Each structure stands twice: as C-alpha cells, then as structure tokens.
Amino acid sequence: MIVMKFGGTSVGGCEEMARVVSIVQQKLDQRPVVVTSAMSGMTDLLYRIADKAEQHDETAMEELLDKLRNHHVEVAERLLERNVDVMLQTTSRVNEICDELEAYTKAICVLGELSDRSKALIISNGELLSSTILASAMQVAGIKTAWVDARKMMITNHYHLKGEPVIPEIERRVPQVIAEEGNGADVVLTQGFISADMDGEPTVLGRGGSDYSASLIAMALNASAIEIWTDVDGVLTADPNKVKTAKRLERISFEEAAEMAHFGAKVLHPLTIEPAIKKNIPIYVLNSRKPGSVGTSILDHSDIPDGAKSISYKENILVINIFSTKMINASGFLGKVFDIFSVNKVSVDLISTSEANISVTVDDGQDIGKVLEELSEFATIEVDKGKAQISVVGQNLINQPGVLDKIFAPLEERIYMVSQGASLINLSIVVDKQAMDGTIKAIHNAFFEQEGAL
Ligand code: ASP
Ligand code: MG
Numbered sequence: 001m002i003v004m005k006f007g008g009t010s011v012g013g014c015e016e017m018a019r020v021v022s023i024v025q026q027k028l029d030q031r032p033v034v035v036t037s038a039m040s041g042m043t044d045l046l047y048r049i050a051d052k053a054e055q056h057d058e059t060a061m062e063e064l065l066d067k068l069r070n071h072h073v074e075v076a077e078r079l080l081e082r083n084v085d086v087m088l089q090t091t092s093r094v095n096e097i098c099d100e101l102e103a104y105t106k107a108i109c110v111l112g113e114l115s116d117r118s119k120a121l122i123i124s125n126g127e128l129l130s131s132t133i134l135a136s137a138m139q140v141a142g143i144k145t146a147w148v149d150a151r152k153m154m155i156t157n158h159y160h161l162k163g164e165p166v167i168p169e170i171e172r173r174v175p176q177v178i179a180e181e182g183n184g185a186d187v188v189l190t191q192g193f194i195s196a197d198m199d200g201e202p203t204v205l206g207r208g209g210s211d212y213s214a215s216l217i218a219m220a221l222n223a224s225a226i227e228i229w230t231d232v233d234g235v236l237t238a239d240p241n242k243v244k245t246a247k248r249l250e251r252i253s254f255e256e257a258a259e260m261a262h263f264g265a266k267v268l269h270p271l272t273i274e275p276a277i278k279k280n281i282p283i284y285v286l287n288s289r290k291p292g293s294v295g296t297s298i299l300d301h302s303d304i305p306d307g308a309k310s311i312s313y314k315e316n317i318l319v320i321n322i323f324s325t326k327m328i329n330a331s332g333f334l335g336k337v338f339d340i341f342s343v344n345k346v347s348v349d350l351i352s353t354s355e356a357n358i359s360v361t362v363d364d365g366q367d368i369g370k371v372l373e374e375l376s377e378f379a380t381i382e383v384d385k386g387k388a389q390i391s392v393v394g395q396n397l398i399n400q401p402g403v404l405d406k407i408f409a410p411l412e413e414r415i416y417m418v419s420q421g422a423s424l425i426n427l428s429i430v431v432d433k434q435a436m437d438g439t440i441k442a443i444h445n446a447f448f449e450q451e452g453a454l
Pocket of ligand 1: 007008037038043044126192193206207208209210211
C-alpha cells in the first residue's frame with residue numbers, strides 16, 4: 001500500500017486533475033490511498049469568507065461564495081464532460097456543499113461571531129469539494145474509487161484550528177475505515193488537512209496540513225511509501241525564488257528534511273516527517289507536471305551521505321537579548337527564562353548564550369508582550385527587529401572540512417547571532433533582513449556552486 005498526496009497546485013484546475021488521474025492510474029498495483037488538498041487558492045478564499053462573515057459583510061461574503069461555487073462547478077463541468085450523468089451528479093453535490101456553506105456562513109454573518117469551531121467547519125470545505133470532483137474524475141476514467149470522509153479517522157484534540165493528532169485513535173481507525181469503505185475499490189480517496197475531535201466536532205491540522213495527514217495515514221497503514229506530489233521538482237538546495245541556481249537534491253535524510261521544513265523550506269509541512277520516521281516509510285517529493293521525473297527521496301539517515309544539503313531561511317524574526325548578571329554562576333536561570341516563553345506559548349527557534357547573556361530568536365507576529373514584561377522583572381531586555389535567519393542544513397555538517405569558511409568567509413554584513421544544534425545538522429546565523437538575499441546567495445555559492453562543493 002502507498003499513500004499519494006496531491007497538493008493544491010497539483011489539483012488546481014481541470015488539466016491538473018486529469019493529470020492526477022493518470023498518475024494514480026499507473027500505480028493501481030500498489031493499492032494507493034490518495035490524499036488531496038483543496039484546489040489552490042480555495043483555502044485562502046474560505047478564510048476570507050469566514051472573515052467577511054465575522055465582519056457582518058454579507059455582500060462581500062456572497063461574492064466570495066459565488067467565486068468558490070463557480071470555480072468548482074466550472075472545473076467539474078469541463079473535467080467530466082465525457083460523462084454527463086457523472087457530471088450532473090458531481091455538480092449537484094458541489095452545489096449541495098456550497099448551499100450548506102452559504103446557509104451556515106449567513107447565520108454567522110447575522111451573529112457576527114465566529115468561533116474556532118465554526119471557522120474550522122468553514123475552511124474544511126475546500127478539501128471536501130476538491131475530493132468530490134477528483135473522485136468523479138477517477139470513476140469516469142474507470143478507476144473504482146471509494147471516497148472516504150477523513151473526519152471519520154483523522155482524530156485530533158479539540159484545538160479546532162491546529163488540532164494535535166491523537167495517534168492511538170488514528171492508528172486504530174485508519175486501517176478499519178479504509179478496509180471497510182475501500183473494500184472492492186482500486187483506490188481510496190480522502191482529504192488532507194481536515195479532521196475531527198473525539199466528539200466528532202470539526203478540526204483541521206493547520207495550514208499546509210495535508211502532507212501531515214498523508215504521513216499519519218501512511219503510518220497507520222504501515223504503507224511502503226509516501227508520495228508528496230507538488231509543483232516543484234523536489235527538495236532543492238535553496239528557495240529558487242532567492243537562488244536561481246538552486247539544484248534538486250536526489251536524497252536527504254528524515255532529519256534533514258525536518259530541519260529544513262522547520263527552518264523555512266516550504267516543500268513539506270514540518271510535522272510530516274515524524275510519523276514517517278516512526279515506521280521508517282520513505283517519502284518521495286515529486287512534480288505532478290513531470291510525472292516521470294525522480295524527485296527527491298527522503299530516507300533513513302544511514303542511506304544518506306554527510307554534508308550540506310540546503311540553505312533555508314526565515315524572513316521575519318526577532319532577536320530577544322536577555323542580559324543579567326544574576327545569570328553568572330546561577331543555576332536555574334535558564335529554566336526560569338524558558339518557563340516564561342513556554343507559559344506564554346511563544347516558541348523559540350535559536351538560542352545562544354554567553355556568561356551574562358542569552359539571545360533567542362522568535363517568529364515575528366507572535367504576541368511577545370507578556371514575555372518581555374515578565375523577563376524585565378529580573379533582566380535587561382533588548383529586542384532586535386527586522387532580522388532574518390539563515391540556516392545551513394546537512395547531516396554531520398560541522399565535521400565537514402571547510403564548513404565554517406564557506407559560511408563565514410562570504411559574509412560582508414553584521415551577524416547578530418550564531419547557533420548550532422547539538423544534532424550537528426544545522427548551523428544558523430542571524431543577519432539584517434536587508435542583507436538576507438545577498439547572504440543566502442553567497443553561502444549557496446560557496447557550498448553548491450564551487451568546484452568540489454558539498
Ligand atoms: N488546503 C490546506 C491549506 O491550504 C491544506 C493543504 O493544502 O495542505 O493550508
Ligand atoms: Mg503544501
């Protein structure tokens with residue numbers, strides 16, 4: 001059994017969906033479970049619909065609802081024109097989903113009150129719509145397809161907008177639901193991103209969560225592979241928008257992939273790797289526009305050579321510098337500091353310390369007011385804004401000859417912080433935001449574009 005996940009751009013329109021059908025058709029002997037995202041742009045649109053409802057802006061909301069409906073109806077009509085019966089059934093189902101959503105959002109619009117639960121329910125519709133259309137397209141192509149509602153098996157806690165998976169429940173339900181509903185089918189088709197809590201209330205896994213759905217399902221099924229079909233050639237040595245010469249990586253380790261995802265690479269949802277590691281299931285990142293190409297394999301670290309794999313970045317971060325002479329020779333000081341971050345749910349990325357100073361980075365946009373207030377009670381605090389973090393990721397990175405030279409020699413700008421994890425897999429620096437693009441290019445050049453690089 002394999003799990004094939006198709007991202008928003010891979011199911012983004014009529015041609016794209018048709019391509020997905022033919023990709024799946026080639027894999028029927030591997031008994032695929034297909035996980036789909038919403039069509040590209042549709043989850044964003046649903047978020048905006050929810051916002052308009054909350055703002056009592058019925059006119060704007062109606063306009064957006066029409067856009068959602070028309071887009072799906074048009075794609076269904078074009079994609080399924082060869083089979084009028086299926087087409088009519090599908091557009092009628094699409095209209096039904098949109099009618100229900102309209103009634104629901106209108107009620108919210110009147111109240112002007114939007115709970116996380118309601119929002120989760122609204123934004124779940126993108127995947128329900130895309131999977132409805134894709135299931136029909138598979139059927140028309142002669143693939144026996146069982147459409148399964150992911151909310152029956154993807155169980156999370158009650159955090160509606162960023163549900164945390166309840167693993168034992170998922171491991172129990174997924175094989176059961178798929179065996180029951182997929183009985184006799186060639187393909188089981190389900191939705192990414194959407195989930196439910198133990199009481200059946202709607203939740204979602206958070207933005208970009210379809211990858212995570214796919215790997216959770218693969219874990220629960222002991223699948224032999226996870227294929228993440230997307231619109232790029234695989235995992236690259238850098239963001240191609242920043243570095244035109246970025247190259248595709250043939251293979252990377254689970255740990256490298258997790259580190260890259262966490263430190264800014266946008267190919268995979270950061271939590272995707274965890275379930276795959278648990279069962280040692282290889283992940284293949286593949287381009288649905290070039291179905292024959294090999295993509296990037298993400299494998300156990302013993303199959304991966306040491307050395308730098310990629311340069312990733314985070315654009316908007318803050319550095320919080322904490323100075324206190326109380327820190328010198330005092331035990332428990334770090335605990336106290338990080339307790340404050342943890343209690344206030346501010347997540348910290350990089351940390352570096354010296355005798356009387358701790359510096360940490362956090363994503364800008366988190367509410368750090370309380371943290372600063374509490375830290376100020378016993379330390380002097382300085383916040384550096386407008387910074388960016390650049391990370392070089394690679395297994396056993398630091399033991400490679402010349403690594404420090406490659407990172408620091410090209411730098412012309414001030415460095416605010418340097419941090420290296422104990423896993424030896426990531427070395428990060430913090431620079432001014434304006435210096436970020438140039439620095440990424442320079443470091444990428446030193447690692448990947450010189451002769452004998454890597
Ligand atoms: N549709 C969801 C999003 O746009 C989940 C996903 O595509 O992975 O965030
Ligand atoms: Mg994605």
